[in-house]
Amino acid sequence: MTYLKDRNRELILLLLEKIKYSGDQSLIPYLKLWEKVDYKKVRAEILKTIDVLEYKKPVDVQAAQDRTESINEALKGSAPQDxxxxxxxxxxxxxxxxxxxxxxxxxxxxxxxxxxxxxxxxx
Known part of the structure; x- marks a missing residue:
């Protein structure tokens, strides 16, 4: 899971929102491995995602949509880069x-x- 560590944080947070929304509990072991190697802010979000999946808590759909919209807006104007x-x-x-x-x-x-x-x- 270390290959996810240096990725774009906003995209990582969006991925975690999508995982929460999916409700797929089979991802929990991977999330636990990932949580051990990533940075503090991402670790906190991973733990929230695990909590939602394990206890089937309701997902904040509005927050996920807001994050998706902000990332899409940011990517629209971004110039191509290596x-x-x-x-x-x-x-x-x-x-x-x-x-x-x-x-x-x-x-x-x-x-x-x-x-x-x-x-x-x-x-």
């Missing part, structure tokens, strides 16, 4: 450039899961 991804094989971080992103999007490919070195070693 992404820093983590390789699934060697666990090193690699840059996924804007040009590569455009190429992948044009071809309908998903984000790469391996760095260039691991991809070339594999193929």
């Amino acid at each position: 992404l820093l991804l983590k390789c699934w094989e060697c666990s090193k971080r690699f840059t996924f450039t804007i040009a590569e992103q455009k190429f992948y999007k044009q071809k309908g490919f998903a984000l790469p899961k391996r760095c260039k070195k691991c991809r070339s070693d594999r193929g």
